[in-house]
Amino acid sequence: MKRRTLLTTGPLAAALVAGTAACSGKIQTNQGGGGGASGDGTTIPQLTFPSEVAENVAGIKNFNPLSPNATSRTYFYEPLMIRSSMNCEIVPWLATEFEWASETTLIFTVRDGVTWSDGEPFTAEDIAFTLNLKKEFPGADDIGLWNETFGAPAESVTAEGSTVTIEFSGLAAAKFDSLITAKIFPQHVWGEVGDPVEYVDEEPVGTGPFTVGSYNGRQLVLARREDYWQADKVAVQELVLEGNYDATNAALKLAAGDLDAYWGEIPNPEQAFASKDPELNHFWYAPAGSTVLTFNLTKAPFDDVAFREAISQGIDKDEISAKSTYGVMAPASQTGLKLPYAENLLPEAYAGQDTVIPFDTAKAEEMLDAAGYAKGADGFRTLTDGTAFAPKFMVQAGWIDYQAAADVVVRNLQTMGINASVQTSPPEAVDQHKKDGEFDLLLEYLHGGCEVARNLGSKLSSDQVPTADTVFANVGRWIDPETDEIVAELSGETDPEAQKELTGKLVEVMMTQFPVTTLFYAPARMIYRTDKAEGWPSEEDPYGTNSEMLMIMTRLVPPSA
Incomplete structure (x- = not known):
């Protein structure tokens, strides 16, 4: 039945x-796509968003969403x-x-x-x-x-x-x-x-809400389709996509009303934008996943769970959040789940608990001592066999939030007596080291999507270890047959209660084995004005993020009087 x-x-x-x-x-x-235009004839004449195409390929006219340089892959x-x-x-x-x-x-x-x-x-x-x-x-x-x-x-x-x-x-x-x-x-x-x-x-011949109005190689103007299947929910008459803005220019454009929304990083958005006009200027950095500290689990001492747990205890996640995100993003749960949005997936043992590993240097040092990582004459800890070690924390050059996080982590490690240092490298060099496994510590993204098997599971599955050609999710090289069985079963499970039970087993791996250490939630950024349109996602109405722009277009309405 x-x-x-x-x-x-x-x-x-x-x-x-x-x-x-x-x-x-x-x-x-x-049967509908959400709220939207009121149906009484009111419209949003025009909105301006950043271009979807990178600046270095601007001018190419190709609306094929399978192309890596599609002029637009969202609206057709x-x-x-x-x-x-x-x-x-x-x-x-x-x-x-x-x-x-x-x-x-x-x-x-x-x-x-x-x-x-x-x-x-x-x-x-x-x-x-x-x-x-x-x-x-x-x-x-x-x-x-x-x-x-x-x-x-x-x-x-x-x-x-x-x-x-x-x-x-x-x-x-x-x-x-x-x-x-x-x-x-x-x-x-x-x-x-x-x-x-x-x-x-x-x-493009699509089913979407817009057609191409004009394109001059820099500015793409989209025109609303009167015959769109849910045209009554799309109030925006014209959508302009132009420019690849850095944080400074984006903030200026937004403040001047020349840009209505932006998805890039603006450091300290409260001070740089929202506080300038609290009635019209808003932002919501929704948690999309977690930024995690990844250990090379194939190398000592990172192959020792006691060492990994101690490190997790000795990292100040509140300071990392403050330095990396100006306190906008909260410290992340060690479960690997995006909380509180996925709180119903928590196993009973962790329900109602604070699953962010607390910062406690003294406890971390006690744990390192007990695990045999003693301090040498120079004050730095050695491996259990007395060998000196000085791990390198590899971080992508130009990634300001990652660099800020790495600085705090390295300082915390040094406080624990670990002779760590930051090694800044071009992003492509970091990717190469992920592929070949030649690294000690680095930062990564753990996706917080709804398919736990594909997100948290991929970070822990042995068939997701990077190859010489491709960076797959399991950069740390967590290899455990029992975990593989859980992920495989979860990937095919059709019963919600069984899925929750299997997810709980992955949570248990995260909480007890520390294959990675979660630091802070990574944002899906949305910075917007409300003088031309209201109905944007927000903390009060978290119906989507910038990944769901089609849905957002059906929820935007002219500003209320």
Whole structure:
């Protein structure tokens, strides 16, 4: 008998992890994309955002979202669904609902009444065509549908009427979040382009809310589609994308009203921007994941859990937050989960507890002494065999927040008697050391997304160790067969309660084995003005982040009187 599960919103949705996508049964979601224009004729004439394309490739006209230098990859081609990175709610988009008919069969129901921007009807065949194109041209499989990454590969994708059915070769629940992000292409256009990765798309035909108004190589002007399938929810008539601004210029542009929103880093946004006009100037740095201290677990003493735990105890995360983020981002939970948004995933043993490892130098030193890392005549600690060691903390040059964090960590290590120093290197050099495993300590990002198997799990899975060519998530080289089994089981699990239990086992690894040490939450930045538009995500209404701009466009309304 199939189990029908209603979609849960808010923090509880995080407890479903892949489970909202993986329950054996049908999930009916609400049919709209959120709030938006009031429908009484009021509009937002124009908003200006930074360009989506890097300055060094500005001038290229290519709207292919598979291109690394797409002029825009947000506003033309749409996904099946949008999952809020904050509350994990799944919002229907080109698909209105989905059903796991079995553990290996996923069925999407396609929205009626959608047209492509050239007037042709959008159909289930367009979805099947797009997904099968990723099989024919593996370079286009940006969602991992046809490979074995976090779940079994697809065997077939077929369309019939208003449904699309995906048959997998095995358990594939953890593929859901990436699958629903696939940008859907029109078969009547893209069926003739050959390799989609190589296609230069100068005149996009999409289902999205905008069409190209003009582009002069610097400024892209998008015009609202009157026939967009949810046009009544899009109040913005014209969207201007221009400029690649540094923090100083962005703050000036925002203050002058020449820029309405910005996603880059502005140090101390409260002082630099919000305080200048508290009525109109706002920011929200939502937690997207965690910045973590990564040990090279293949080298002594970092292969010793007692050493790692002591280090975690002796690092001042409050000071790191203050120095790196001006206190905007809170110290991160050692669980690896994004709290409080995923608090319902916490196992009973940690529920209601402060899972940020407290700063206690004296306790850290006691732990190091007890573990055999004694101080030598020079005051610095040696390895357990008496060998001197002086670890290098590798940090990317120009990454101001990472450099500030590294300075505090190294000072904390020296206070504990560890002869550590900072080694500043170009970002590409740091990536190379991640690939070859030649490092002692460095900082990394741990994604806080809703698919725990793909995020926390990838940081701990042995098949995610970097290769000579690719930086995968398990940079520290945590190798543990039991952990691998947990991640594999979680990747295919369809029952929410079982998912929570398995997530709890990964939390236990983080809390007791310290494969990485979490420092502070990493931000998804959103800095904005409210003189032209209201309805932006905020701490009070955390419905999404800058990763969900399509959804945000349906929530923006003209400012209230």
